[in-house]
Amino acid sequence: MPLMAITTVGLDADDTLWHNETIFRLTQDRFRALMADYAEPEFLDARLAEVERRNLALYGYGVKGFTLSLIETAMDITGGQPPGRVIADILAAGREMLSHPVEPLPGVRQAMAELSQHYRLVLVTKGDLLHQEQKLAASGLGEFFVGVEIVSEKDASTYDRVFTRHGTGAAEAAMCGNSLRSDVLPALEAGAFAAHIPYPLTWAHELADPPLGHPRFAELASIAELPGWLSGLG
Amino acid sequence: MPLMAITTVGLDADDTLWHNETIFRLTQDRFRALMADYAEPEFLDARLAEVERRNLALYGYGVKGFTLSLIETAMDITGGQPPGRVIADILAAGREMLSHPVEPLPGVRQAMAELSQHYRLVLVTKGDLLHQEQKLAASGLGEFFVGVEIVSEKDASTYDRVFTRHGTGAAEAAMCGNSLRSDVLPALEAGAFAAHIPYPLTWAHELADPPLGHPRFAELASIAELPGWLSGLG
Numbered sequence: 001m002p003l004m005a006i007t008t009v010g011l012d013a014d015d016t017l018w019h020n021e022t023i024f025r026l027t028q029d030r031f032r033a034l035m036a037d038y039a040e041p042e043f044l045d046a047r048l049a050e051v052e053r054r055n056l057a058l059y060g061y062g063v064k065g066f067t068l069s070l071i072e073t074a075m076d077i078t079g080g081q082p083p084g085r086v087i088a089d090i091l092a093a094g095r096e097m098l099s100h101p102v103e104p105l106p107g108v109r110q111a112m113a114e115l116s117q118h119y120r121l122v123l124v125t126k127g128d129l130l131h132q133e134q135k136l137a138a139s140g141l142g143e144f145f146v147g148v149e150i151v152s153e154k155d156a157s158t159y160d161r162v163f164t165r166h167g168t169g170a171a172e173a174a175m176c177g178n179s180l181r182s183d184v185l186p187a188l189e190a191g192a193f194a195a196h197i198p199y200p201l202t203w204a205h206e207l208a209d210p211p212l213g214h215p216r217f218a219e220l221a222s223i224a225e226l227p228g229w230l231s232g233l234g
Numbered sequence: 235m236p237l238m239a240i241t242t243v244g245l246d247a248d249d250t251l252w253h254n255e256t257i258f259r260l261t262q263d264r265f266r267a268l269m270a271d272y273a274e275p276e277f278l279d280a281r282l283a284e285v286e287r288r289n290l291a292l293y294g295y296g297v298k299g300f301t302l303s304l305i306e307t308a309m310d311i312t313g314g315q316p317p318g319r320v321i322a323d324i325l326a327a328g329r330e331m332l333s334h335p336v337e338p339l340p341g342v343r344q345a346m347a348e349l350s351q352h353y354r355l356v357l358v359t360k361g362d363l364l365h366q367e368q369k370l371a372a373s374g375l376g377e378f379f380v381g382v383e384i385v386s387e388k389d390a391s392t393y394d395r396v397f398t399r400h401g402t403g404a405a406e407a408a409m410c411g412n413s414l415r416s417d418v419l420p421a422l423e424a425g426a427f428a429a430h431i432p433y434p435l436t437w438a439h440e441l442a443d444p445p446l447g448h449p450r451f452a453e454l455a456s457i458a459e460l461p462g463w464l465s466g467l468g
Contacts, residue, residue, distance in 0.1 A: 082318065128362075150363065
């Protein structure tokens with residue numbers, strides 16, 4: 001393989017730059033407690049996962065759709081007659097998720113500062129448009145990015161478009177994130193490099209097998225390893 | 235004023251290219267009927283408007299936030315104990331809004347076809363990311379646009395960014411839409427031309443006074459007048 005000049009680095013946001021799945025799981029714990037009189041936790045989780053899967057094509061990713069799916073699950077589980085306090089508490093939980101403070105994960109700010117000296121950094125994320133913009137602003141990381149792309153789906157054509165728009169094409173770009181399914185596999189398919197930085201929790205919908213042995217793939221233990229891996233590529 | 239070469243035309247989507255407010259109003263009628271035992275229509279509308287206004291900064295624009303605001307209003311009005319069928323019906327109404335068929339308004343397809351021969355067309359719209367993409371796909375109008383920008387807020391900096399990204403800057407661009415507040419005033423502020431094409435219904439949040447006498451502003455009776463107005467500019 002010839003030496004490549006990486007010009008552009010795409011970064012996932014949720015669970016790569018800041019906590020996200022943890023906040024969803026905490027809300028789900030609260031939902032379990034709220035519904036404890038009606039359903040065992042495992043049964044409740046399975047029903048919620050089913051409702052979320054059914055709604056994904058219509059609601060997309062993000063807190064608002066999740067809140068609506070929680071309400072729908074509560075309806076299902078209570079035979080269509082949830083106590084008012086359940087609905088009130090779900091609405092409150094949704095609002096709290098949307099206004100949750102955002103703090104960069106350990107090592108993120110330093111890695112961004114270093115990377116931004118050598119590459120064009122582009123944030124590539126799914127979720128609610130306004131909420132993702134607000135989280136980026138609250139994180140204080142906005143200054144490091146030359147582009148922000150909030151997208152409804154991450155597939156190969158997404159990365160092709162994003163790296164053409166903000167860089168010099170996918171072949172000279174690397175994508176980095178915690179989801180093999182959304183960040184790594186479609187970026188490789190688009191011709192980019194890709195690094196996987198696992199987060200301790202992964203939403204079932206995002207699970208996939210790592211492309212071990214792929215020449216443009218790396219598994220990193222933390223974002224602190226990203227600058228070193230990139231500089232070793234070209 | 236020197237002759238200007240307009241290179242880029244921005245178009246709003248909801249209530250400019252296809253019906254939107256009508257669908258919200260129909261859902262609101264349904265909500266009134268659903269809550270008839272609890273509140274007079276005027277009182278209900280006022281409470282809903284208040285809840286929407288309060289939630290706007292957190293939920294942004296779009297059907298999912300509207301659905302959550304309907305549920306919250308139903309909670310308020312029923313003293314926190316809405317009948318289950320009310321919640322079920324609101325969830326169903328939200329899903330129906332998200333899967334509502336999309337048909338271009340009269341004259342839109344022909345105007346787009348004509349405009350696309352002379353200008354770069356950019357769709358600029360607020361709302362839920364996934365839903366707006368789905369509506370554009372369902373409308374069959376996607377082929378006419380060189381760029382699609384789904385944004386959380388339409389202000390002068392939005393138009394500056396969009397017309398720089400997809401065109402030759404705001405000074406050589408024109409924005410066209412049904413909202414004076416979102417489509418016309420901030421586009422003029424950014425230095426672009428702007429045409430207002432009223433829709434019979436306007437959400438209270440979008441109302442503003444027309445900038446009568448502004449040299450780069452026009453009030454058009456329908457989108458069919460847009461190509462003629464643009465070609466008269468330079």
